[in-house]
Amino acid sequence: MSDGFNPDQFDPHDPAYLADPYPTYATFREQAPIHAVQPYGTSWVFGYADCKQMLDATDVWIKNSPLGERKPYGQFEILSNFPPGLFGSDPDLHTELRSILEPLFDAAIHDAPNIAEEIGQPLLAAAKQHGRMELISDYALALPAGVLFTLLGIPNDPGVWEGLMTWQGAIVAAHDITQSATVRSGGATCSMAVNTFFEGLRLSKQPTPGLFAEMCNAFAHAGLSAEQVQMCATDFLVAGYASTTFLIGSGTRNLLLNPEQLTALREDPTLISGAVEEMLRFDAPAQLVDRCAAVDTELGGHLFKAGDRVTAVVGSADRDPAVFITPDQFVINRGQQAHLSFGSGIHHCIGAPLVRLVAPVAFEMLLSAFPGLSIDGTPQWQTDPYLRAVSSLPLSF
Numbered sequence: 297m298s299d300g301f302n303p304d305q306f307d308p309h310d311p312a313y314l315a316d317p318y319p320t321y322a323t324f325r326e327q328a329p330i331h332a333v334q335p336y337g338t339s340w341v342f343g344y345a346d347c348k349q350m351l352d353a354t355d356v357w358i359k360n361s362p363l364g365e366r367k368p369y370g371q372f373e374i375l376s377n378f379p380p381g382l383f384g385s386d387p388d389l390h391t392e393l394r395s396i397l398e399p400l401f402d403a404a405i406h407d408a409p410n411i412a413e414e415i416g417q418p419l420l421a422a423a424k425q426h427g428r429m430e431l432i433s434d435y436a437l438a439l440p441a442g443v444l445f446t447l448l449g450i451p452n453d454p455g456v457w458e459g460l461m462t463w464q465g466a467i468v469a470a471h472d473i474t475q476s477a478t479v480r481s482g483g484a485t486c487s488m489a490v491n492t493f494f495e496g497l498r499l500s501k502q503p504t505p506g507l508f509a510e511m512c513n514a515f516a517h518a519g520l521s522a523e524q525v526q527m528c529a530t531d532f533l534v535a536g537y538a539s540t541t542f543l544i545g546s547g548t549r550n551l552l553l554n555p556e557q558l559t560a561l562r563e564d565p566t567l568i569s570g571a572v573e574e575m576l577r578f579d580a581p582a583q584l585v586d587r588c589a590a591v592d593t594e595l596g597g598h599l600f601k602a603g604d605r606v607t608a609v610v611g612s613a614d615r616d617p618a619v620f621i622t623p624d625q626f627v628i629n630r631g632q633q634a635h636l637s638f639g640s641g642i643h644h645c646i647g648a649p650l651v652r653l654v655a656p657v658a659f660e661m662l663l664s665a666f667p668g669l670s671i672d673g674t675p676q677w678q679t680d681p682y683l684r685a686v687s688s689l690p691l692s693f
Contacts, residue, residue, distance in 0.1 A: 303328040308336070308681040309474050315677050317583070317684070318624060321612035330596045330606075335473065338586060338605040339598070344616035344636070346596040347608040350587060351640040357587035358386045359643070363603035375487055381527035382646065383535065390642065396514050397528060398646055404447050404507040405650045412657040415442040420665040428672060431689040432545050435662065437461060440540035443654050448532065449506020450497070460533065463490050467534050472680035490533055494526040507532075532647075539581040540651050542685035544658050547575035549689055551659075552671050554626045561628055562663060568656040571628035575655075576614075577635035578626050583611035584682045585639060610636040611684055666693035 301323055307313065313320050324331065324342040333340045341347050350357045360380075382393045416439045423429035441461050442452075450456065463486035469475060470483020494508065503509045508529055515525040551558040551571075561567050585608040589600045600606065614635045615623040638645035645651075663669070673690030 301327055303331045306331075306333060308333060309679065311677075314679060314681065317611060317681070318615055321609065321615060324609075325612060325616060330598045333607070336607070338607045339600070340584075340607045340609050341596065342609050342612040343596065344613040344619045347610060347613040347636055348640055350595060350606060350608050351585065351636065351643070354387070354642045356590055356593050357606065358590045359384055359390075359587065360386055361588040361603045361605070362590055375484065378491070378527055379521065379524045381524070381531040383531045387642070392518070392520075393524070393528060394642070394646065396518060396520075397511065400507060400510050400514060401646060402649060404510070405653060408443055408447065408650055408653040409657045411443045411446050412439060412654045413661065415439050415446075416658060416661045420661060424665065428690070428692045431548055431691050432541065432687060436541045436544035436548075436658070436689075439658055440537035440544070440654050444532070444537045444650070447506060447650075448508045448529070449504040450508070451504050460490070460493070462486075464534055464538070468538060468680075468683070471682060472678075474679065487530065487534075490530045491526050494529045494533075495522070498522060498526065536647050536650070539645070539647065540654050540658070542581035542683065543572070543575055543651065543655050544662075545686040545689050546579040546581070546684060547572070547655070547659065548662065548669075548691075549671065549675060549686060550575060550578060550626050551663075552669065557626055557628050558663075562667075565660060567628055568659060569652070570630065571659070572652065572655045573633040573635065574626060574628050574630050576637040576651075577620070577630075577633055578614070579684050580611045580614055580635070580637035581684055582637070582682065583684045584609055608636070610639070666691075669693045 303324065306320070306324075321342055324340070329343045330339055330341050330346065332338070341350060380389065382390065382397060385393060416435070419435050419438055423434050429435060438457075438461070441464075442457060445452070445457050445460065450460070466479075466486040467483045467490070470480045470486075472479075497503065497508060498512050503512075511525050511529060512522075515521075515528075551561065557571075561571055587606055587608065589602050589604045589606070591602050593600055595606070614620070614637060617623050619634060620630075638648040638651075670692055671689065672692035673688075675686040675690075676688040678685045678687050
């Protein structure tokens with residue numbers, strides 16, 4: 297490889313790479329656009345066209361290996377006895393689950409902007425009293441989580457929402473394969489706790505009206521099991537607000553690092569929808585998407601056998617100069633977006649409409665409350681290459 301680049305020496309857990317993966321992505325797109333990456337045992341796909349082909353060809357590239365899944369880690373093994381939820385299933389089950397869930401979800405989220413404002417304003421008022429804020433823990437985590445919990449019909453009883461956020465955080469942390477056995481086992485325990493929580497909510501004599509109650513009724517009517525509705529609800533809780541949290545964190549950082557774009561948005565708030573799309577493209581909250589080959593196939597000139605694992609690096613695809621002009625520039629009025637941040641094909645993120653309803657409100661409230669917002673410290677980044685998110689962003693105003 298030219299310029300001393302050796303793709304076999306790539307470390308996906310190098311702190312420098314995690315803080316800014318995009319120069320590495322550019323090198324891979326040019327010199328090794330599809331390459332096996334350790335310790336994950338998958339071939340990472342870096343170019344937009346190859347990623348799009350892979351995500352769209354859902355008869356060829358599937359979620360679960362046709363050869364059978366690898367044994368889950370530690371306590372996660374027991375979870376394999378549950379049926380797959382929406383996020384881990386392939387057709388025909390995925391088709392059936394999505395046909396039930398998507399209409400319910402789309403109908404449930406219409407009031408999300410108002411809920412976001414009701415939850416967000418007190419958080420910002422509290423930050424004003426302190427004189428500074430840690431964006432993630434003080435705002436970006438609680439706001440989208442509260443919106444989702446409200447939509448699901450989870451009561452805001454003392455400690456409930458906070459406990460669920462703690463469990464969700466532990467599950468997300470356990471996805472990082474470099475974490476200790478204690479952290480990963482803790483994630484498994486929390487996965488089982490969330491599932492049990494929804495079982496208790498399902499069995500409640502007076503269930504709170506909301507999306508979860510509607511899911512229970514719809515699944516029962518379709519002849520699906522209680523375990524399946526619990527797994528789908530767990531999917532929603534684990535992944536349903538994390539993208540918005542990550543987006544608020546990285547999006548705020550990118551606005552503050554590009555003051556001309558921040559000024560343009562302050563002067564014309566109607567740019568917010570386009571700004572959110574650019575935030576998604578520029579720093580995709582989920583950088584990597586895994587698939588398995590259902591059959592022997594070819595992708596980007598590489599041959600893969602049935603059962604081979606591949607990973608679409610959507611964070612790289614969204615910076616591909618073959619698709620995006622000046623892809624490494626943050627431009628909030630870029631226009632029509634073709635980014636892959638929410639995936640593509642039949643697994644296109646079911647929660648994307650909620651992100652697009654909640655994120656604009658979150659940014660509008662934040663920028664309105666703090667005209668002099670600035671970064672006041674060193675951001676900390678997630679240690680999992682699958683995620684592109686600041687875990688801490690200290691701000692002053």
